Amino acid sequence: MAKWCFGIDLGGTTVKCALFQTDGTVEEKWEIVTRTENNGEAILPDIAATILAKIEEKKIDKAEVAGVGIGVPGPVEETGEIPCAVNLHWGRKNIEKELGDLTGLAVKAGNDANVAALGEMWKGGGQGAKNLILVTLGTGVGGGIIVNEKIVTGAHGAGGEIGHAFVNPAETKACNCGNKGCLEQYASATGIARLAKEALESETEDSVLRTVKNISAKSVFDAYKEGDVLAGKIVDKFAAYLGNALAVFACVSDPDVFVIGGGVSKAGQVLIDAVEKYYKAHAFTASKETPIKLATLGNDAGIYGAAKLILSKDN
Structure with missing residues (x-):
């Protein structure tokens, strides 16, 4: 034994x-x-x-x-x-x-x-679930899909590459994978920083972010928690991309739970709340109440x- x-x-x-x-x-x-x-x-x-x-x-x-x-x-x-x-x-x-x-x-x-x-299904944020989608928001966007306690790998080992789901047909800049309009370009730490730089150039509001030398996802969420209006617009844009994508993924594998991990997830419950708003607005009826939780195992x-x-x- x-x-x-x-x-x-x-x-x-x-x-x-x-x-x-x-x-x-x-x-x-x-x-x-x-x-x-x-x-x-x-x-x-x-x-x-x-x-x-x-x-x-x-x-x-x-x-x-x-x-x-x-x-x-x-x-x-x-x-x-x-x-x-x-x-x-x-x-x-x-x-x-x-x-x-x-x-x-x-x-x-x-x-x-x-x-x-x-790991998150076994001993972490998705403990007790048999069907789970993990989204890791770091330098890029990674993911893993579990169906009936088994990893979905697919024909080419590319199952769960949700960071490269196509979410924006208007995108003109290439993702690291070579395609354009991937979720990773908006929901990763680097993607959020990019959304912030674009907002600072196109919007006119006063914002604490205008005083930040090196904009990061953390600085955006810190400002958002303090009620910064421009930071709110940036977080809302990020949340729309991710929440809408999760609604699509739910139609494919219908998880018991979504678990959000990676460095960006350290923003905490405010991130979950922002994403959940868009997820619930667009998810299929049967999946609307699927919870979105924070990962707990970290590294x-x-x-x-x-x-x-x-x-x-x-x-």
Whole structure:
């Protein structure tokens, strides 16, 4: 009977690692540096070494380890292969087989945003749900979709790439993905800063934002909380894009709950209230009352989700 598992969240700078009991209790968390030089050839051996060292340190019988779950920044195919992971300088790689061979343990890999969604469903803002959409508002907009407790990956591993949903046909500037009018261009931290700069140029109101040297999503929401009228217009525009997009997503997967995470979500309940107004105005009748909640696991969502990934044998 398995008593332990490992959750690994592989990022471009650091690898977050955790040893879990199979009930979801964290035994220990730690980080190692992601060594991306030489096409990232040291990354998986480093992860294997830290896992095996932890097993030895804790005097754990390998037979009692369910395996290793790992979230990676890029699409993951059903075979356990990744076509590429740009930030890691990897080309095509079968991460499950390679890490499995290095550790002698079962390995299950998933896209990092999808894995974070699984974590929030298991032990975070969506706890108790079986159907969930996670939206992460950071430098970009990421997402993960869970249906009947299973991650939606799709034919190309691109399920849940909600940041690149097309929301504005009038857009003339390109998104990082190459398309124009993606949700990420308006709902990310950089997108909100862009909306603010445009508003400062086109609107005439006095605003505390006119005194801010480097406009950020945080400065916009801070001003909004103080009743700044121009900040209110910016937040309303952001909320319209995101709330309307969530209404579309609800028609596709009908979640029990939306969970909003990422750095922008630190604005708190005022962000949820602004988005909810537009969501409720446009959602299909059956989904109008679907709650929108804040993520609660923060940077730990990935390790929790990775652990759940290996524990969900049907996933």
